[in-house]
Amino acid sequence: MHVVATAGHVDHGKSTLVRALTGSDPDRLEEERRRGLSIELGYCWTELVAPDGRSLGDVAFVDVPGHSRFVSTALAGVGPVPVAMLVVAADDPWMPQAAEHLAALDALGVRHGVLVVTRSDLADPAPAVARAREELAHTGLRDAPAVTVSGRTGAGLDDLRAALAGVLESVPQPDPEAAVRLWIDRRFTVHGTGTVVTGTLPAGTIRVGDTLCVGDEPVRVRGLESLGRPVESVRGVARVAVDLGGRAPEAISRGTVLVSPDAFEAVTTLDVRLTGDLTQRLPERPVLHVGAAMTTVRARPLGDRHARLALEHPLPLRLGDRALLRDPGSRTVWGVRVLDPAPPPLGRRGSARTRAAALASYDGALAGQLAARGLVRADLLRRIGVPTEPLPAGSVRAGDWLLSPERAARLRADLVAAVDRLATPLQPGVTPAALAHELDLPDAALVPPLVAPPLRIEEARVRRDRAPGLPPALARAVEGLAADLRDAPFAAPDAGRLAQLGLDPKTVAALHRTGHVLRVAEGVVLLPGADEEARDVLRGLPQPFTTSQARQALGTSRRVALPLLAHLDRTGRTLRLPDDRRQVRG
Missing domain, CATH: 2.40.30.10 (Translation factors)
Structure with a gap:
């Protein structure tokens, strides 16, 4: 089937023309028949036969009102239709409603149509054809064929059918698998x-x-x-x-x-490119016509050719959709092409100018969308009409999330810095959830696909690959501890000295676990092997020995001796007797 909408000034013969082509009356209301004026949308159809006798199938005509009071009704009929017949009367001058309908067709991107000059039996149609041609020359219908007819006598109807057949054969076929x-x-x-x-x-x-x-x-x-x-x-x-x-x-x-379920995003804000008379100031509250819908919007200009529209009611719009903005006061219309049905918010001063510059080169392809958004859900792109395959090289997919190559590269560098910042000797690995929070990512699932050398995932944590040994700062801290204990291996430094060395409790715990220091108690830190050396010293004492004898032999304080002896007991190096003396085992 093909669908064709009429357009043109009131009383220029649109309904008569449809009646002559189809044999049916598009005016279905009694008031329309009584007044001879279309008020509502009318629908008729017929089988269209090409001049060579081939059937082009059924053609449905949407007959729209031409009176200025019913412009919203007319636009509701024209909006979803890909082909138009612009009807002009031979015995009337070029009229305002014809101009308004033509501007609307051009704004909506209608590029297939026929110029029909009616009432050729009442006046010479040549001047009307010439004037209409002048008006069409600056629109998408500039190449539309022109036909002169008389709906009353039938003259020229075969020429009109032939012209319609040629136009309809050139209309691209829509995708039958597309979302409804x-x-x-x-x-x-x-x-x-x-x-x-x-x-x-x-x-x-x-x-x-x-x-x-x-x-x-x-x-x-x-x-x-x-x-x-x-x-x-x-x-x-x-x-x-x-x-x-x-x-x-x-x-x-x-x-x-x-x-169709789950196929469209109901949007309330969109960024658009404007066409038409851009010298006219865009009103703050114009009316948006899209499909058969009409809603008031709040318009915010973004430069000379772009605007942000905030809709009163959500609509299922996609990137590339065409619509029309109309100023009800001046009756000026602007064409609208949707560039972004899910735009970022405009905040600080200068953001509108920055957004206008971005929209000037906006790309509807997946690569351009990823470059503009950085991070986006694939489901959102699908709903607003952006194919999500194939994924551009360097992009990252994590579940439903997509990352642009540029954003992914920046995040990989940020990820290394975040691991270095958050990892500790106590826990050298960082959870994906902690890294997502640190990098302000919306989902921890984004972290694993970004992990690359020098990072790796081990035991569900992100770690940095390192050469054997400690990081420089920790190595210096351990070296400082060794220097303090070189001449007195059991004189553990106090808390103040540990802090000077950079050995806080968490760091000490991690170094103890990795064997770089020996922590015998909270705040009592010795070098690895100090417990073995202490056992050898205590073996030289008369057995059993007292705590005081052990302290003097080790050359340390009671603060160190007591936890050190308790450690030797726990590790089986010494045995504590009932009278509180000890002896070295073995």
């Missing part, structure tokens, strides 16, 4: 069925039985119709009516969107 995003343009209730919604499906496939979502609320597709016929599935581009049954959310209305 159906902008609802009408809701009504059918007795015995329940809620039915209609819209233009731009891509993807909807099947009976599918579960779609309205916001966070799931809804079930209980039935489908396309072009008035019940079907089991519909693939875009297509007009579709979806039966949601009797339990559809009450909030569903025009502008609501049905989406």
Whole structure:
């Protein structure tokens, strides 16, 4: 199926043209027929046959109101449709609503269409064609074929069908496997069925039985119709009516969107590139039109061609989406191309200028997204329309997290410094959780993939690979201790001297565990082997001996002698007798 939207000034013959092409009346309301004025969106369809007799399948026409009071309704019909017929009357001058509709089509990125000059039976169409051509020359429809017709007499309709056939054959086919995003343009209730919604499906496939979502609320597709016929599935581009049954959310209305579960990010802030008349000042509260939705936004300019939009209501938008900003007062419109549906916050002075410079060269590919974000969840990128494969060289994946090559390289260097900062002789390894906290990373799972020489993971901790021996600072501390004990090996330095040497309790505990010092008690530190040397000295005393005799033989104080003798007892080098004397074992 193909879908074509009409556009143009009120009373220029859009509905008459659709009626002539399809044989059906797009004006379904009694008031529309009575006033001869389209108020709501109208839908008709027909089979389109090429001039050579080939069938191009069904073409659905979305007929939009041309009156200025119904511009929001018109934009709801045009928004999701890839092809347009711009209708201009031969017996009328170029009119404001035609200009506004053309600006909207250009802003929305519509590049496929036909210029149709109607009422060729009432006036020479050549001036209207020439003027319209001038207006189209600066838009994406500059190459659109022009056809003159009369909806009343039928003159030129075969030429219009031929032009439409040529245009529709050049429209790229959408991906039937794409995620569904159906902008609802009408809701009504059918007795015995329940809620039915209609819209233009731009891509993807909807099947009976599918579960779609309205916001966070799931809804079930209980039935489908396309072009008035019940079907089991519909693939875009297509007009579709979806039966949601009797339990559809009450909030569903025009502008609501049905989406595939877990496929889109509902965004409230986005950075965009603007097109159109950039000499006009962007109002603070313009209206954003996207798909069939309309919402007021707060706009903050970022340089001359970019802006940040804060939406009143969340919408499922993706990178590259096209939309339209409209100033309801001046009726000025700007085209919007979504560059970042999940932008970083703007904080300190100058951040807007910095962000504008970044947006000037913003890249929608994965490499560009990683470079811009540094660290991001793959699921977020997928939801905003960025493919997450293949991963650029040098990037890091950790679960759902992705790191850019530049960020990963910086973090590897920071990781080495963090291990050096946090590791101690008592615990030379650092947990990934502690390192994640130190480096302000959101998940400890990011740490292991960043570990590279000179770091390694051992016993679930990150350690630095070192040559045999102690770090220089610790080696100097041990050397200082050895110098103090060289002439008096059992005269352990006091707490003040240990502090001067840099031997705090944790460091001493680690050095004791690695065999670089002998800690016989808290604050009593000797050199390795001092206990063996003490046993040899005590063996020379008459056995058994008293504590006082041992202290004098070792040449130390009671502060050292008592814990040293207790250590010799514990390690089986001496035996303590009932009368509190000791003797050397063996």
